[in-house]
Amino acid sequence: MSKSAAVKTPAPKAAGPGRPKDLGKRASILEAAQRLFLEQGYQGVSMDEIAATAGVSKLTVYSHFGDKETLFAAAITAKCQEVLPDELLVRPPEGPLREQLRAIGHAFFALITSEEAIAMHRMMNVPGAAENALRELFWDAGPRRVQEVFARFLQARVAQGQLEIDDLALASSQFFCLLKGELHPMMACGLCREPGPAEVARHIDATADFFLRAYGA
Structure with a gap:
């Protein structure tokens, strides 16, 4: 999951003066954006359509997110936070x-094997369906953010003497690559069904044990 060149996700446009933003409308916009991006692809969705689906004005959409790229990145981040919140990764x-690694593993595996994530993965890999800049937005809002937050978890365990890791970024990337294993690419290619709870548990247990054998103090 590592990526050689760091690309910064565009920061959301600063909100102008006035009343605080309506969080309910923001949530509706994000929900509509997630669904439409998956159904029609990034290029096939307009801000007008997102506004109509969310039941708000286009001005409201722009007021919350500024532009479509920012909204796309926010939609990816929101989905990751919903299933794999920073709190779980850090504390x-x-x-x-x-057991902590297993808990993180189960949440991450549920995220990447969800219907939405599989659909997004396929969309990102269809030639012509997404430009490189869009793929970078997706990477920074999803995989990169997860890896960076998990690296903070690893750093704390190194400080406590539980792990011995020289390269935190590499170890973080390796953990999530191990969690993907063979199951995720096979599901993305439509070559296997969704694994059952016992199969998932066996896979995650093996991943945690492998990681601890490599980096356990």
């Missing part, structure tokens, strides 16, 4: 390190 449930 997972109390317990042994292995």
Whole structure:
């Protein structure tokens, strides 16, 4: 999952003066954007259509997000936060390190194997369906953000003496690549069904154990 060149996700446009933004409208816009981007692709969706689907004016959409690129990045980030919140990555449930890695693993695997994530993955890999700049937006809002936040979790465990890691970014990337394993690409290619709970648990347990054998103090 590592990517050699760092590309910054465009920061959302600053809100102008006036009343605080309506969080309910913002949520409706994000929900509409997620669905339409998946159904029609980035190029096939207009801000007018997103506004109509969300039940708001186009001015309201622009007021919250500024432009379509910012909205796309925000939609990806919102989906990641919904299934794999930063709080879980930085402060997972109390317990042994292995159980913490398992909890993060289950959340991440649920995220990448969801129908929305598989559809987005396929859209990003269809020639001509997305420009490189759009793929970079997707990468920064999703995989890169997750890896960077998880690296902070690893850094804290190194400081506590539970792990020995020289390259935190590499170790973070390796953990999520291990979690994808063979199952995720096969699902993305339509070559296998969604795995059952027992199969997922076995895969995540093996991933956590492998990672700890590599980096355990």
